[in-house]
Amino acid sequence: MLDQAQRILKDVFGYDAFRGNQAAIIERVASGGDALVLMPTGGGKSLCYQVPALLREGLTVVVSPLIALMEDQVATLDELGVPAVALNSMLEADAQREIAERIRRKEIKLLYLAPERLVQPRMLAFLQRLEIALFAIDEAHCVSQWGHDFRPEYLQLGQLAELFPQVPRIALTATADKRTREEIVRRLHLQDAERFLSSFDRPNIFYRILPKDQPRKQLLGFLAERRGDAGIVYCLSRKKVEEVAEFLCAQGFPALPYHAGLSNELRGYHQKRFLNEEGLIMVATIAFGMGIDKPNVRFVAHLDLPKSLEAYYQETGRAGRDGLPADAWMAYGLQDVVFLKQMLANSEGDEQHKRVELHKLDAMLALCEETRCRRQALLAYFDEVLDQPCGHCDNCIDGVQTWDATEPARQALSAIYRSGQRYGVGHLVDILLGKDNEKIRSFGHQQLSVFGVGKALSEGEWRTLFRQLVARGLADVDLEGFGGLRLSESCRPLLRGDVRLELRREIPSKAAKPGASPASSLVRGEERETWETLRALRRKLAEEHGVPPYVIFPDATLLEMLRSNPRSLADMARVSGVGARKLERYGQAFLDALQGATAPVRSAGDLRHELVSLARAGMTPAQIARQLDCTEKNVYAMLAEAIAEQQLSLEQALDLPEALLEEIQAAFLDGEGELPAVAELAPRFAGRVPEAVLFCVRAALQAEFEL
Ligand code: ADP
Numbered sequence: 001m002l003d004q005a006q007r008i009l010k011d012v013f014g015y016d017a018f019r020g021n022q023a024a025i026i027e028r029v030a031s032g033g034d035a036l037v038l039m040p041t042g043g044g045k046s047l048c049y050q051v052p053a054l055l056r057e058g059l060t061v062v063v064s065p066l067i068a069l070m071e072d073q074v075a076t077l078d079e080l081g082v083p084a085v086a087l088n089s090m091l092e093a094d095a096q097r098e099i100a101e102r103i104r105r106k107e108i109k110l111l112y113l114a115p116e117r118l119v120q121p122r123m124l125a126f127l128q129r130l131e132i133a134l135f136a137i138d139e140a141h142c143v144s145q146w147g148h149d150f151r152p153e154y155l156q157l158g159q160l161a162e163l164f165p166q167v168p169r170i171a172l173t174a175t176a177d178k179r180t181r182e183e184i185v186r187r188l189h190l191q192d193a194e195r196f197l198s199s200f201d202r203p204n205i206f207y208r209i210l211p212k213d214q215p216r217k218q219l220l221g222f223l224a225e226r227r228g229d230a231g232i233v234y235c236l237s238r239k240k241v242e243e244v245a246e247f248l249c250a251q252g253f254p255a256l257p258y259h260a261g262l263s264n265e266l267r268g269y270h271q272k273r274f275l276n277e278e279g280l281i282m283v284a285t286i287a288f289g290m291g292i293d294k295p296n297v298r299f300v301a302h303l304d305l306p307k308s309l310e311a312y313y314q315e316t317g318r319a320g321r322d323g324l325p326a327d328a329w330m331a332y333g334l335q336d337v338v339f340l341k342q343m344l345a346n347s348e349g350d351e352q353h354k355r356v357e358l359h360k361l362d363a364m365l366a367l368c369e370e371t372r373c374r375r376q377a378l379l380a381y382f383d384e385v386l387d388q389p390c391g392h393c394d395n396c397i398d399g400v401q402t403w404d405a406t407e408p409a410r411q412a413l414s415a416i417y418r419s420g421q422r423y424g425v426g427h428l429v430d431i432l433l434g435k436d437n438e439k440i441r442s443f444g445h446q447q448l449s450v451f452g453v454g455k456a457l458s459e460g461e462w463r464t465l466f467r468q469l470v471a472r473g474l475a476d477v478d479l480e481g482f483g484g485l486r487l488s489e490s491c492r493p494l495l496r497g498d499v500r501l502e503l504r505r506e507i508p509s510k511a512a513k514p515g516a517s518p519a520s521s522l523v524r525g526e527e528r529e530t531w532e533t534l535r536a537l538r539r540k541l542a543e544e545h546g547v548p549p550y551v552i553f554p555d556a557t558l559l560e561m562l563r564s565n566p567r568s569l570a571d572m573a574r575v576s577g578v579g580a581r582k583l584e585r586y587g588q589a590f591l592d593a594l595q596g597a598t599a600p601v602r603s604a605g606d607l608r609h610e611l612v613s614l615a616r617a618g619m620t621p622a623q624i625a626r627q628l629d630c631t632e633k634n635v636y637a638m639l640a641e642a643i644a645e646q647q648l649s650l651e652q653a654l655d656l657p658e659a660l661l662e663e664i665q666a667a668f669l670d671g672e673g674e675l676p677a678v679a680e681l682a683p684r685f686a687g688r689v690p691e692a693v694l695f696c697v698r699a700a701l702q703a704e705f706e707l
């Protein structure tokens with residue numbers, strides 16, 4: 001079976017090898033077993049049910065929570081030549097009936113449905129009359145009430161186990177934690193499911209977190225090397241979203257706003273543009289989230305701090321789904337902490353809930369101030385151990401210096417305490433630096449013992465220190481909303497001198513390169529032009545077909561074309577992501593684009609060479625004829641030659657039903673001695689088998705028996 005799966009992987013999807021657990025999962029599911037699959041975003045979950053769908057008899061039903069996700073998948077499968085449809089409430093009754101009819105006629109391999117639709121009694125009854133190959137439950141964490149994406153409709157999916165006891169089920173999610181996992185098993189009745197847990201690491205993402213200084217300028221610095229890349233910039237408030245989007249546009253970076261204050265229509269329009277165009281930046285609140293399936297989001301930038309590591313990981317996880325280098329970039333500052341803590345304090349909800357949320361925020365802050373490898377810290381939070389520093393985050397690359405901040409920290413805490421635990425950072429820094437200004441004098445703060453004791457540090461260094469004290473929970477932000485600092489319980493040991501404090505040393509922003517990362521943009525300078533040519537062609541084809549560009553070819557495939565520079569369709573067929581169908585549809589167009597549209601003159605030998613490769617790649621003679629721009633008759637003649645010379649097997653050249661093939665072979669082998677000529681047998685097969693096919697079968701026999 002794995003052989004067959006491998007062939008489907010190559011022929012249909014154009015990929016050479018399965019990734020990670022894919023092969024094991026496919027084997028399990030295709031042979032009728034249940035599976036629970038946890039795989040990070042971009043890990044390749046779709047293939048885990050799409051390949052079994054093609055291996056098994058009958059219809060595969062895929063449950064998915066969002067129409068946009070379904071449409072994307074159906075479009076992708078359509079481009080691959082796999083018959084798939086999505087049923088949703090937007091369709092007219094007529095269209096729905098037609099789809100049902102096609103399903104009954106077994107013309108459809110995959111049916112995408114929203115959960116609420118699947119569990120309608122009529123739908124269940126309809127499905128029970130069909131042969132069902134597999135149920136795939138995508139985004140299975142939606143069944144969990146603890147998770148952030150809970151959908152009550154998912155709860156009803158449990159009944160599939162009883163209604164379709166013979167049909168294997170596969171549940172998939174990118175949400176890691178154990179509690180959710182157990183809930184999926186319980187609620188979906190997946191007790192017998194084999195579990196496939198992958199690492200949640202996203203090795204292609206480069207993490208960088210830097211202290212906020214002049215955030216817009218920092219963002220521009222980051223974007224400078226990423227012109228033309230698509231990305232998401234997250235901000236907390238609607239107002240800021242609007243402002244940043246405008247700012248980016250003014251700076252020559254095409255950007256669109258997205259937040260809950262915009263009309264549904266406008267949001268939908270912006271989302272569509274983001275998916276369908278290249279190089280657009282979406283500036284968004286977290287309202288822009290689930291359903292962003294765009295694989296070539298090259299960066300996710302946070303201009304405001306997320307509330308938890310869960311949120312951070314999910315949001316940054318939208319970058320680089322295609323496995324190519326991508327960036328997670330964030331600028332954070334004390335204001336973020338103050339703001340979030342206040343929001344939390346003023347939120348509804350019981351005390352225990354607030355404690356949990358506060359705890360989560362602290363974990364987020366700890367990552368910001370982390371002095372070791374960011375990836376190690378992140379994964380550790382999700383209970384995963386990464387043995388070595390990753391070598392692919394800012395801390396690993398730049399190194400982190402720490403310094404003994406015990407003394408200044410005590411001075412800072414002392415300044416908070418002595419001034420009455422009500423002033424914000426600005427004023428506290430003025431006290432430490434001994435500034436002579438009106439506010440100081442009006443409160444008599446020049447009398448404090450800490451007045452002017454901190455001249456060894458600069459204003460910026462003091463601000464950093466206060467931020468770090470808050471981030472570490474040594475000082476608290478007042479909850480009335482004025483940003484005043486108070487001491488917290490946990491600062492006592494430090495004040496008493498029982499413990500020392502090591503802090504991350506901030507690199508002055510002039511020296512730091514906010515944007516530099518090994519990921520920096522996919523293509524190097526001299527490749528840019530060809531890259532843009534390929535992208536332009538892809539965009540044009542996408543428009544013609546009414547699909548997003550990445551459905552035509554993912555960036556990874558385009559990039560491989562760029563680097564491997566295929567010269568022929570045969571070369572093209574070897575590019576990862578170019579399956580038979582796409583080779584046929586788009587191969588020549590991309591070759592032309594690569595070669596500047598001047599097709600070289602082909603020799604007969606070249607032609608034969610290409611023909612052999614195309615046949616091996618699974619193309620039919622008619623497809624080959626179109627590709628090579630010659631008649632079908634010619635193709636058959638060349639196929640017969642190639643078979644005779646044993647460059648191709650008959651199976652590679654033609655797709656004949658077994659029984660018919662045997663009949664033809666028997667006819668040829670009927671007499672004694674030499675094989676009869678095609679002309680002799682042709683009348684017997686007239687109307688059933690073209691002569692050209694007889695030539696090929698004869699050639700194969702000749703090769704086999706050396707006749
Ligand atoms: P997920 O649903 O887990 O986020 P997808 O199924 O969308 O991920 O896959 C992410 C990308 O990786 C897609 O572009 C997909 O075609 C590609 N991909 C999946 N499996 C393979 C593979 N075995 N080889 C190469 N590319 C793959």
Ligand code: ZN
Nearest residue numbers: 373390393396
């Ligand atoms: Zn690292």
